[in-house]
Amino acid sequence: MQQHLTYFDYAATTPVRPEAAAALADALGQFGNPSSRYEYGRQAAQRLKEDRETVARALGCPPAELFFTSCGTESDNWALRRGAELNRRRGRHIVTTAIEHAAVLETCRDLEGQGYEVTYLKPDRAGQVSVEQLAAALRPDTALVSMMLVNNETGAVLPVADCVKAVKAYEPAILFHCDAVQGFLKTPAPLTSLGADLISVSGHKIGAPKGIGALYIKKGVRLRPLLTGGGQEEGLRSGTEATAQIAAFAAAVQAVCADEARLERTAAIKEYTLERLKQTLPKLKIISQGDVPHICAITLPGYKSEVVVRVLGDRGVCISSGSACHKGKPSHVFAAMNLPKPWLDGALRLSFSPDSTQEEADTLVQALKDAAATLFTTLS
Secondary structure (H helix, E strand, O other): OOOOOEEOEOOOOOOOOHHHHHHHHHHHHOOOOOOOOOHHHHHHHHHHHHHHHHHHHHHOOOHHHEEEEOOHHHHHHHHHHHHHHHOOOOOOEEEEEOOOOHHHHHHHHHHHOOOOEEEEEOOOOOOOOOHHHHHHHOOOOEEEEEOOOEOOOOOOEOOHHHHHHHHHHHOOOOEEEEEOOOOOOOOOOOHHHHOOOEEEEEOOOOOOOOOOEEEEEOOOOOOOOOOOOOOOOOOOOOOOOOHHHHHHHHHHHHHHHHOOOHHHHHHHHHHHHHHHHHHHOOOOEEEEOOOOOOEEEEEOOOOOHHHHHHHHHHOOEEOEOOOHHHOOOOOHHHHHOOOOHHHHHOEEEEEOOOOOOHHHHHHHHHHHHHHHHHOOOOOO
8 A cells, every 4th residue: 555645845846747747748749859841840849939938938038048958957057167168258256155056066166176266155044145245255257156046945035136236237247147946936026037147947846847947048148058969959959859848847837827826825834834843843943934935944953854854754754854966965055054063963844835735734743743752862
C-alpha cells in the first residue's frame, strides 16, 4: 500500500500540472522538428511560436527577447559567463550576493578561476541585502551584477528593482542579471518591471516538467551563445527545441496565471502553518516568515535538521533543510546570515502551494512535534 504523501517542499520542485501533462502528451504526438521546411515541421514551428508568446507575456516581454533553455541553471550560466565576457573591456569585477543559488555561486567561482574578481554581499540576520551595500561595492571595473529576486531558502525578496536603478545610475553599461526562478509567477509584478538586462526562470517550479527554462535578454544586449550548433533560438541557443517541454511550460504558465487567487491562498496556508507550529512547539523559532507566500524558514534549536528531515520523510512528510541542491550539506544561506550554531543546525525550510491544505499542515505539525519528542537534542 502506497504511503500518503504530505508535501511541503514546493520550492524544490512542483508536481506536473494536469494541463502541462496534457500539453506534453499532445506535443509528443506532434513530433515534427520546428526547423524542418515541410508542413509537419511548420506546424511544430507555429506551436513553438505560440508557446513562446504565452511565456513571454507572463514575463512581460516581447517574444523576441525570450530564449528557451534546458533549465534555470543553464540560463544562469549563459547570463553570467557571456555577460561577463560581453563587458570584459569594462573590467573583470562581478558583484553578487552570498545567498545566491549554487547555479550562480559556482559559476562565479569558476569565473574567479579565469581571472575575474567577485564581491559577495553578505546578508543581515533577516537574509536581506541592501541597495546601499550594493552601491558601495560598485567599482569602475564592475562588469556585471547578479542578484536573485526571491531567496529559495528564506523567501526573502531582495530589492532588485532599486538595485538595478542604483547600478544604472552609477554606470548604465554594467549588466544586471536576476535569477528569478523562485519569483516567476510567485510575485505580483511582471519580472521585466525589475529593469534587469537578463532574467532566468525555470518551468518545474510552476508545474511544468523538469528540463525546461528560459532566459530573458533585453533588446540591445548582444549576448553570445553558450551552446553553438545549428543556430536555433535565433542563433543564440543551438539544439533542437524541446517542443514537448516548451508546450508543457506554456500550459503551466497559462494555468497558473488563470488562478488569480493563488498567492492569497498560499499565503493563508503558510500563515496557518506557522501559527500552529508556534502554538504546538514552543521551542521552535522562525528564521524567516518569507516575503513571498510560498516559502518560510524555521529552526528547532538543538536538533539536527538532516535527522528531522529523514524522520519526517519516513512518515511521508516532505520538508527540507535548505535548497535541494545542497543534498544534505549545511545551507550556505543560513550560514551567511550568521545564525547561532544551534539555530543553524536545526534550520528547516517549508514551502507551500495554493493547493496545500490545513489537514496537511496539521499532519506536518504533528510529525514535527513527534520528532521533537523522540529525537535526542545535541549539545551544539
